Structures are given as C-alpha cells and as structure tokens.
Amino acid sequence: MIESEKEKQAKENDGGLQPFKLVKYFTFSSLAVMLVFALLLSWIISNNARKVMLNQSEEYSLVLAETLNQQVFRRFVLPTVVRYGNIALSNPEQFDALDKIVSSIIQGMKIKTVTIYDSQVNITSYSTDLKLVGKEGLGGPEYHRSLQGESNSLLTSTGTIFNLVPGSTPPSCELQTFIPFRQVRQGGESSDVIMGVIEITKDLSREYTNIIRLQSSIIGISVTVMMILFLILRSIVSRADNIMERRNEERLRLKEKLNQAERLAHLGTMVATVSHEIKSPLGIVRSTGEILEKRIKKVAPGNEHLARIIVEETGRLNDIVIEFLDFARPQEPRPEITNVNGVLEKAVNFISPKLSEQDIKLNLSLDQNLPSGNIDVNLFYRALLNILVNGMQAMGEGGQLDVSTRRADDGWIVIAIGDNGCGMSEEKLARIFQPFFTDKHKGTGLGLAITKNIIESHNGDIHVTSEPDSGTTFTILLPAV
Numbered sequence: 004m005i006e007s008e009k010e011k012q013a014k015e016n017d018g019g020l021q022p023f024k025l026v027k028y029f030t031f032s033s034l035a036v037m038l039v040f041a042l043l044l045s046w047i048i049s050n051n052a053r054k055v056m057l058n059q060s061e062e063y064s065l066v067l068a069e070t071l072n073q074q075v076f077r078r079f080v081l082p083t084v085v086r087y088g089n090i091a092l093s094n095p096e097q098f099d100a101l102d103k104i105v106s107s108i109i110q111g112m113k114i115k116t117v118t119i120y121d122s123q124v125n126i127t128s129y130s131t132d133l134k135l136v137g138k139e140g141l142g143g144p145e146y147h148r149s150l151q152g153e154s155n156s157l158l159t160s161t162g163t164i165f166n167l168v169p170g171s172t173p174p175s176c177e178l179q180t181f182i183p184f185r186q187v188r189q190g191g192e193s194s195d196v197i198m199g200v201i202e203i204t205k206d207l208s209r210e211y212t213n214i215i216r217l218q219s220s221i222i223g224i225s226v227t228v229m230m231i232l233f234l235i236l237r238s239i240v241s242r243a244d245n246i247m248e249r250r251n252e253e254r255l256r257l258k259e260k261l262n263q264a265e266r267l268a269h270l271g272t273m274v275a276t277v278s279h280e281i282k283s284p285l286g287i288v289r290s291t292g293e294i295l296e297k298r299i300k301k302v303a304p305g306n307e308h309l310a311r312i313i314v315e316e317t318g319r320l321n322d323i324v325i326e327f328l329d330f331a332r333p334q335e336p337r338p339e340i341t342n343v344n345g346v347l348e349k350a351v352n353f354i355s356p357k358l359s360e361q362d363i364k365l366n367l368s369l370d371q372n373l374p375s376g377n378i379d380v381n382l383f384y385r386a387l388l389n390i391l392v393n394g395m396q397a398m399g400e401g402g403q404l405d406v407s408t409r410r411a412d413d414g415w416i417v418i419a420i421g422d423n424g425c426g427m428s429e430e431k432l433a434r435i436f437q438p439f440f441t442d443k444h445k446g447t448g449l450g451l452a453i454t455k456n457i458i459e460s461h462n463g464d465i466h467v468t469s470e471p472d473s474g475t476t477f478t479i480l481l482p483a484v
C-alpha cells in the first residue's frame with residue numbers, strides 16, 4: 004500500500020519533467036538527422052560536381068581528338084604514304100615526324116599522354132609516353148568499342164577526403180578518352196574507314212582534389228552549423244530542465260507546507276480543546292487558592308505565601324492558556340473607525356511603570372494628523388503590547404524605546420516601534436513569526452505569531468529590521484480610512 008503510494012508520487016513528480024525528456028531525445032535525434040543530412044548533401048553536391056567535370060573534360064578531349072585525327076591524317080598519314088609507300092612507325096623517321104605533329108597540337112594543353120593503337124592488333128603504335136610504345140593489350144574494352152566507331156571515356160580516380168591530410172597520398176584522377184582514328188575525305192569530313200584508335204589521357208587530379216576539398220568544406224560547414232544548433236538546443240533544454248526542476252521542487256515544498264499547515268490545524272484544534280478544558284478547573288484552583296490564603300492567614304500566620312504561590316502560578320498558567328486559545332482560535336476582528344494614536348498611547352501607558360522600573364527612556368512621536376484606521380481596538384491593542392513587551396525584554400536594564408506614527412505617501416498608516424536592545428541574527432529574524440519560536444524561559448513563542456495574525460486580519464502588514472547588539476524596529480502598515 005505504502006509502496007504504491009510512493010510509486011504514485013514518483014510518477015506525479017516525474018509528470019512535469021516528461022515533456023523535457025522528450026525534448027532531450029529530440030535534441031539527440033535531430034543531431035543524428037542533421038549529421039546524415041550533411042553527409043548526404045555533401046555526397047550529392049560533390050557527385051554533381053564530378054559529373055560536370057567529367058562532361059566538360061570529355062567534350063574537350065573529343066574536340067581535341069577530332070583535331071588530332073584531322074591533323075595527323077593530313078600532315079602525317081598522307082605525306083608519309085606518298086613518301087614511303089606505307090605507314091611503318093617502327094621507322095624512327097616516321098615516328099619522329101608523327102611525334103612532332105602530335106606534340107605541336109597538344110602543346111600547352113595539360114594532356115598527359117596521347118596514344119594511338121593499331122586497328123588490327125591491340126598494340127600501341129605510337130605514344131607520347133615512349134615506355135608504352137610497342138606494348139600489346141593496353142587498350143581495354145574502350146579500345147574495342149572505339150573500333151566499332153563509338154567514342155567513349157573511362158574515369159579512374161583514387162582518394163577520399165582523408166587523402167587531403169598532409170603526409171598521405173594525394174588524390175589522383177585520370178580521364179582516358181578513346182575515339183576511332185578515321186580516314187579523312189578530301190572535303191575534310193571523316194570517312195567510315197577506321198585506321199586505329201586515338202587515346203587521350205588527361206590528368207584531372209587537380210580538379211578532383213578541388214572537388215574533394217569542396218566536399219570536405221561542405222561537411223565541415225554542415226557539422227559546424229549542426230554543432231552550433233545542437234549546443235543552442237542543448238542550452239535551451241538544460242535551462243528548461245532547470246526551470247522544471249525548480250518548479251517541481253517548489254511544488255513539493257508547497258505540498259509539504261500544506262501538509263504541515265494541515266497538521267498544525269489539527270494541533271491547533273487539539274490545543275484549543277485542551278486549553279478550553281483546562282481553563283475552568285484552573286479558575287477553580289485559583290479561587291480556592293485565594294480562599295486558602297485568607298484562611299491560612301488566620302490559622303497559621305506566616306504561611307500564607309504558600310497559598311499566594313498557588314494563586315500567582317495559576318494566574319500565569321491562565322495567561323498561557325489564553326494565549327494558546329488566541330492562537331488556536333483567532334478571534335474574528337470587529338473593526339471600528341478608531342484613532343490609532345489613542346490605542347498606541349494606551350498600550351504605552353500600560354507598560355510605562357515597567358519602563359521606569361527598567362530605566363528605559365521612552366521616545367514617543369505621534370503624528371497628530373494621522374488618519375483613522377478601521378481596527379478592532381482590543382485585538383490591535385494586544386498586537387501592539389506584544390511588540391512593546393518584546394522590545395522591553397530585549398533591552399533589560401536601561402535603553403531607549405522609540406514609538407512613532409506617520410502617514411505614508413500612499414496614505415497608509417505607519418507605526419514604528421524600535422528598541423536598542425540585543426537585536427537578532429538573520430537566522431533568528433527569519434523565524435520570529437513562527438509559532439512557538441522563543442528563546443525565553445517563560446515565553447510561549449506565540450506573541451509575534453498572534454500579532455502577525457491580527458495585523459494581517461486587518462489587511463495590514465508587518466516588517467522587522469534588526470542588527471545584533473544594536474536593536475530592532477518593527478514597522479506596522481495599516482490601511483487608512
């Protein structure tokens with residue numbers, strides 16, 4: 004039973020935090036989504052850039068290959084056939100002649116190699132890279148496709164963003180374009196006779212590295228933006244979390260306060276009942292004590308002080324019972340329009356013999372134009388007396404009691420009662436209005452609790468300022484009529 008109550012409470016406390024737990028999950032999942040999105044975006048963009056680069060380079064190579072085809076045919080094939088009867092590149096003279104023509108065409112064009120394959124056998128007849136000349140089987144499927152009359156390209160690339168790290172092998176990329184080497188008719192147009200295959204190899208490593216750089220910057224920027232967003236989200240969530248936690252604590256505190264108030268209310272009823280029950284027998288004991296005092300005086304003179312003790316102590320007990328009853332069952336104020344100065348003077352007059360006894364100087368400064376207040380005279384008198392007596396007790400022998408009234412700018416009545424007694428520490432000051440808080444042997448600790456109740460039941464307010472060893476001032480604010 005107790006366990007299920009606890010679980011219920013835990014769930015209740017957790018209830019307020021639930022939405023923010025969801026927001027936390029949202030923060031982390033949004034981070035993952037953003038990461039995937041950034042990678043996808045960088046892949047799409049770099050892929051497109053690659054395609055654009057490939058298309059442009061391929062077009063460029065095709066145009067170049069066409070020029071090579073025309074130039075080589077006119078400037079090399081025709082004159083060689085006329086001069087030597089046939090083409091034999093094994094003849095160094097023919098080779099040099101072709102090499103000069105090719106080199107003059109590709110000069111300054113960022114072409115890595117130009118290779119010409121034979122049409123009969125897959126053999127390299129000519130290449131700007133001399134190491135390749137005479138090698139067999141170098142032309143792959145692209146060579147065979149070209150022999151069918153179809154121009155085509157092959158892109159080979161190696162390297163990822165990790166190859167941008169200094170010290171690692173830099174990324175490399177090559178575009179090989181294969182076109183059929185055709186005979187050229189007199190009018191300049193190409194015929195269908197294919198004499199070989201021209202391969203143009205272009206080094207695109209620089210462009211490819213740029214694309215990888217672009218890819219890495221996209222990833223870098225996306226990750227940075229994402230991290231910033233994530234941090235902002237996290238700080239919002241953690242702030243909201245703190246607010247929720249504080250609210251939850253506050254709620255629990257209020258609940259605890261409410262429970263305490265309920266317990267105090269029960270206690271109050273109990274105290275009121277007990278006090279009420281004690282009051283009548285106490286009255287009987289007191290009057291019996293008074294009768295006894297008179298009789299003892301006659302029967303055993305000199306012992307009447309014993310009966311006197313009974314009378315005095317029952318009187319003190321009666322005062323305590325009355326205070327308990329006042330606190331437990333506060334009287335409903337019956338207000339009437341009254342001169343507040345008058346009530347204050349009455350209370351001061353009541354304590355004045357005690358003041359002279361304790362050698363306390365009274366400094367009374369009452370505003371003669373003070374507006375009237377709507378107060379229950381008896382209750383208000385009790386409240387003022389509590390404060391005055393406390394001041395007197397705080398000063399002991401000697402001291403000064405300042406009592407003043409004035410009208411505040413906003414029209415309220417202000418009553419100030421200050422003493423230069425022992426004063427209070429901040430901790431004590433925070434507790435003085437709590438019921439039963441006292442540091443006196445014969446005090447109940449209910450005086451100020453009752454006083455505060457009375458002032459608040461008059462729609463007023465009470466404040467205290469105090470300095471240890473220097474004094475205390477109570478200020479009462481009361482609405483004027």
Ligand SMILES: Nc1ncnc2c1ncn2[C@@H]1O[C@H](COP(=O)(O)OP(=O)(O)OP(=O)(O)O)[C@@H](O)[C@H]1O
Nearest residue numbers: 393394397426435441442446447448449450451475
């Ligand atoms: N003027 C003051 N100077 C210093 N301490 C004060 C002053 N007024 C109140 N206090 C402190 O506040 C406590 C509570 O005061 P309160 O009047 O409620 O109870 P009490 O005076 O101790 O007992 P009683 O019920 O007899 O009034 C006092 O015990 C005292 O420590």
Ligand SMILES: [Mg+2]
Nearest residue numbers: 389393450451
């Ligand atoms: Mg008191």
